[in-house]
Amino acid sequence: MPELPESDAARRRIADHCLHRTIAGFDLGEVTHVQLPSEAERERLVGTQFSQTRRHGKYIFAGTSDGPWLHIHLGMSGSLRVYDEGETPPDYARLIVIFEGTRRLAFRDPRKFGRVKLIEDVDAFIAAKGLGPDAMKMGDNAFAQAIGSTKTAVKSALLDQSKMAGVGNLWSDEALYRCGIMPDTRGTDLDGKAVAHLHRAVQDIMGHVMAKNADYSQLPADWLIHHRKDGADCPRCGGTITKKKVGGRTAYHCPDHQTHAG
DNA sequence: TGATATGTTTTACT
DNA sequence: CAGTAAAACATATC
The missing domain is CATH 3.20.190.10 (MutM-like, N-terminal)
Structure with a gap:
């Protein structure tokens, strides 16, 4: 994994x-x-x-x-x-x-x-x-530059190892899910607050997974990782977990609480 | 049986 | 150069 x-x-x-x-x-x-x-x-x-x-x-x-x-x-x-x-x-x-x-x-x-x-x-x-900075050691400005200034889908930007190194499909979905951001939102459509929120979410989520030694069974029950299935109930808002392709990867998300506004 | 999969690289095209 | 898309890699699992 x-x-x-x-x-x-x-x-x-x-x-x-x-x-x-x-x-x-x-x-x-x-x-x-x-x-x-x-x-x-x-x-x-x-x-x-x-x-x-x-x-x-x-x-x-x-x-x-x-x-x-x-x-x-x-x-x-x-x-x-x-x-x-x-x-x-x-x-x-x-x-x-x-x-x-x-x-x-x-x-x-x-x-x-x-x-x-x-x-x-x-x-x-x-x-x-050509790897970007390690995602866990990245500062606010570097993150904002990498994510907020690209027209690419924010999920694709997170996965781009030249922008930052370490984020993959699972945890990019998890971070966007937590922040209420639709995976195919363009980076330039996020305001500064949303980008800062996403930065905290990425580092908090991956830090938490590291602290649990990547044992998924120890992660909170309301995390997307436990509900990553098309048609599953969203534990945060009661919506339905849905999958779609973003940048060639499968993006699991909840269309009810994840929006293009963030 | 067929679809899908946590990643990276290469190639082609807009 | 920025970005998109697809294919390839080899195999396991649902």
């Missing part, structure tokens, strides 16, 4: 359970189209340890103390799982990092849209990707 909060929960698993352990080797899943580190790149990591982690938007990085970084993107369906030798390895494991002792880190990816690769410099990588 990989947007910014889910990616951060995955990063934290590395930070909490996999640092300062010597890498002994790797296990590869079946040969697939998933982009994984080459044998030479894996060899570079053997004998080293991860000593730090970073995240920018949906991109996760695990750094060796004085060498390359392992970069992980979870794609559409990827996840990370930490376990110990002797436990059942997870399904769809494409790459398993074997640490000395029993600790293991598995990169799972059922739909194979994720990527793992070795990079030398995180900031250079972010710049080369």
